[in-house]
Amino acid sequence: MEEKYRVILVHRDRYLVRNGAKELYCVLTGSLRYRDEYPVAGDYVEITENPFGDSLIRAILPRRTVFYRPDRGGHADGFAKTIQVQPLIANMDYVFIITSLNQDFSLNRIARYASMITAGGAVPVAVLTKADQCADVEEKERETAALSGQMEAVAVSSYTGFGLERLQKYFIPGTTIALLGSSGAGKSTLINTLAGEEVMRTGEIREADSKGRHTTTHREIIEINGVSFIDTPGLRELGMVAAEEGISGTFTDIAELISQCAFSDCTHRSEPGCAVRNALADGTLSPERWELYNRLEQENSWSKIKKNEKMMNIAMDKRKQRKHSEWKER
Numbered sequence: 001m002e003e004k005y006r007v008i009l010v011h012r013d014r015y016l017v018r019n020g021a022k023e024l025y026c027v028l029t030g031s032l033r034y035r036d037e038y039p040v041a042g043d044y045v046e047i048t049e050n051p052f053g054d055s056l057i058r059a060i061l062p063r064r065t066v067f068y069r070p071d072r073g074g075h076a077d078g079f080a081k082t083i084q085v086q087p088l089i090a091n092m093d094y095v096f097i098i099t100s101l102n103q104d105f106s107l108n109r110i111a112r113y114a115s116m117i118t119a120g121g122a123v124p125v126a127v128l129t130k131a132d133q134c135a136d137v138e139e140k141e142r143e144t145a146a147l148s149g150q151m152e153a154v155a156v157s158s159y160t161g162f163g164l165e166r167l168q169k170y171f172i173p174g175t176t177i178a179l180l181g182s183s184g185a186g187k188s189t190l191i192n193t194l195a196g197e198e199v200m201r202t203g204e205i206r207e208a209d210s211k212g213r214h215t216t217t218h219r220e221i222i223e224i225n226g227v228s229f230i231d232t233p234g235l236r237e238l239g240m241v242a243a244e245e246g247i248s249g250t251f252t253d254i255a256e257l258i259s260q261c262a263f264s265d266c267t268h269r270s271e272p273g274c275a276v277r278n279a280l281a282d283g284t285l286s287p288e289r290w291e292l293y294n295r296l297e298q299e300n301s302w303s304k305i306k307k308n309e310k311m312m313n314i315a316m317d318k319r320k321q322r323k324h325s326e327w328k329e330r
C-alpha cells in the first residue's frame, strides 16, 4: 500500500512520517541512499507500509519550497571542490526569522536569512522576540522592515503577549510555517505560547552573553489549529553560498536599479547614467540599504574567493609534488 506522508521528525537514519492522525517510523530504500537523496522535515514522501516494523520511504516528492544551509562538513577542509548546500526544511510557506531584541539582535543576520529564504521560494517574516527586554522596539522594527519591501517585521513578547495578534494573519489552516533563529532566540517559547501548552521543550539561556544553550535536538513539526510549525535547531552560522539569488530577490529595488544603469558593467562609482547613483542622489535609495547590499554581496564573493584560493593551493601543491617526483626521476 502506498500513500503520501509528511516527514515530521528526522532522527539520524529514521524518519517519523504522518498522514492525518497516523504516524509511522520509516527508513529509506537503498536506492534513495544510493542517490544521496535524504528527506528533510516538511518533505512529502511515498512510503510502503510495513505492519511488522519500520516502513519504507520509496520516494521524496518534488519540493515546493526549500531552505538550504551551507554544508561544509563531510569533506577534508581543503577539498572544497564545490561547497555543497544541504536542504534543511521543505515545503514551508512562511519562514519566521526569530531574532531576540537583546544583545543578540543583528540586522545583518536577518538580511542573510531573508535572502536565503527568498532564494528557496518561501516568504520571510522577521519576528523580533523578547520585546519586553528592549527599550526601542519600534525603531528596531522600522530598521528591520527597511531591509526588504517584501518582509514584514513584527516585534513580540511571549511573556507579555505583546504583538502576538499581528502574527494571526499568517495562521491560515493548511499553512506551513518554519521557525529559524539562533539557539535561545525564543522559538520554542513562541510556539508554546501560541499553542497555549508545553509542546516543545524550552531551555534556559546563559544570561551573561545572551547566547542560548543548544536545546532543540531534532527538527519537528507540530500542528496548532491546522497550521504546521517546523522548529529547527539554532543555526549558529549561516554562510552566503545559497543566497546569491536571494540577494537580488530581497533587494529587488536595487536589482532593478542596476539593470537600468547605462553601462552593463557599471561599478556604480562614477560612471555616467548610473541609476544607483541617481537613486542615492534623489533619496529613492537610502545609503544604509545600499551599504548593506554591498556588504552582503562582498561577503558572498569573499566566500567564493576563499574557495578559489583553496583550490589554487591544492593545484599548486599537486604541481609541486609532480615537479618533485619528476626531479627525483631524473
Ligand SMILES: Nc1nc2c(ncn2[C@@H]2O[C@H](COP(=O)(O)OP(=O)(O)OP(=O)(O)O)[C@@H](O)[C@H]2O)c(=O)[nH]1
Binding pocket: 129, 130, 131, 132, 133, 156, 157, 158, 159, 160, 181, 182, 183, 184, 185, 186, 187, 188, 189, 190, 201, 202, 203, 204, 205, 212, 213, 214, 215, 216, 232, 233, 234
Ligand atoms: N524576556 C523574555 N524571555 C523569553 C521570551 N521568550 C523566550 N524567552 C526566554 O529565552 C530562553 C530561550 O527560549 P527558547 O524558546 O528555549 O529558545 P529556542 O529558540 O527555542 O532555543 P533552541 O531550542 O536552543 O533553538 C528561555 O529562557 C525563555 O524563557 C520573551 O518573550 N521574553
Ligand SMILES: [Zn+2]
Binding pocket: 258, 261, 262, 266, 267, 268, 269, 271, 273, 274, 275, 276, 277
Ligand atoms: Zn551604476
